[in-house]
Amino acid sequence: MTQAKVCFIGAGNMTRSIISGLVKNGYPSELVHATNPSQPKLDALSADFGILVSNDNIQAAKDADVIVLSVKPQLMQQVCESMQTLDLSNKLVITIAAGIPASRYQQYFNQPIKLIRTMPNTPTQIGYGMTGIFADNSITEAHKAICQTLMESGGKVIWVEKESELNQVIALAGSSPAYFFLFIESMIETGKRMGMDEAKARALAEQAALGAAQMVIQNQDLSLATLRNNVTSKGGTTAQAVETFEKGGLRELVDSAMSNCVAKAEEMAKTF
Structure with a gap:
């Protein structure tokens, strides 16, 4: 520089x-x-x-x-x-x-x-x-x-x-750490409700999140679907959890949240 x-x-x-x-x-x-x-x-x-x-x-x-x-x-x-x-x-x-x-x-x-x-x-x-x-x-x-x-x-x-693509950057990266924090927070709260000590629940959830991110980063030749399927044995525990997310409309919820994020950025552009 x-x-x-x-x-x-x-x-x-x-x-x-x-x-x-x-x-x-x-x-x-x-x-x-x-x-x-x-x-x-x-x-x-x-x-x-x-x-x-x-x-x-x-x-x-x-x-x-x-x-x-x-x-x-x-x-x-x-x-x-x-x-x-x-x-x-x-x-x-x-x-x-x-x-x-x-x-x-x-x-x-x-x-x-x-x-x-x-x-x-x-x-x-x-x-x-x-x-x-x-x-x-x-x-x-x-x-x-x-x-x-x-x-x-x-x-x-x-x-x-x-320039308009910066609004998508906000939805995908600028704001998204909060999405992951919320997801991990929810996992920890459920772990506590199930009887797990908070420190242990946090250690498990945060390391799993870190490991999952590294799996994505270090396997650029694999799709996210493939990585997910590699963890999901048919009829197993992971399959049950993933099916629950799918039936609960997780993909639609993420789409709605990110779309609202972009809409807010566009609104701000008119305000300031």
Whole structure:
């Protein structure tokens, strides 16, 4: 990655995870700057990674080559409008906010900008994230490389050809860790109801989830149906459980949940 000066506007968990990955991979901490209204998160970032920190968005952005917008969608307009006096013509702007279309940022900043939209998920915090990225034809390969390096510091990335595909990324990756948490949580609760100690139930469920994910990752030549069938002996215990899920409409429920997730993202695009 080009040794660019990177400024993070906002110092939440996602900012921390990206910075952690960058510094651990050898990126110079003196080229990384984070801003935030309150001081505790900044102090922690400075102590843990040796980066520059401040409360001054404008000065930090002015000094940066790359500006990463890491604030909540409902605060994005206010934050961007406060930086309208800056000349952003030679800077790359990266946003990790859900729902806000690229064209809206041009309005917020009141000037043409080079913008890349990204959609990371929370496992980015531990290096197992998945990030969807969109850039239009005005973005150079050099800028794409910078963005990819930033987001790969927290896991894997996938580029989408259409901005609208980021909504599918949200449903498939951005929001989906919560789906799995809910499923594992439900398994543990049932285990407890059946008489299992909570710690043992959690250990069993979480390791099974980890193992299943690794089976998928390490067997790319096998379909999910084949992997499932390999566990499911005819007339056995697994078959009984899977049949119960199928009769209960699990596939339809997943389809409905993900469709509603996409619909919400589309609604947000109209709101902000």
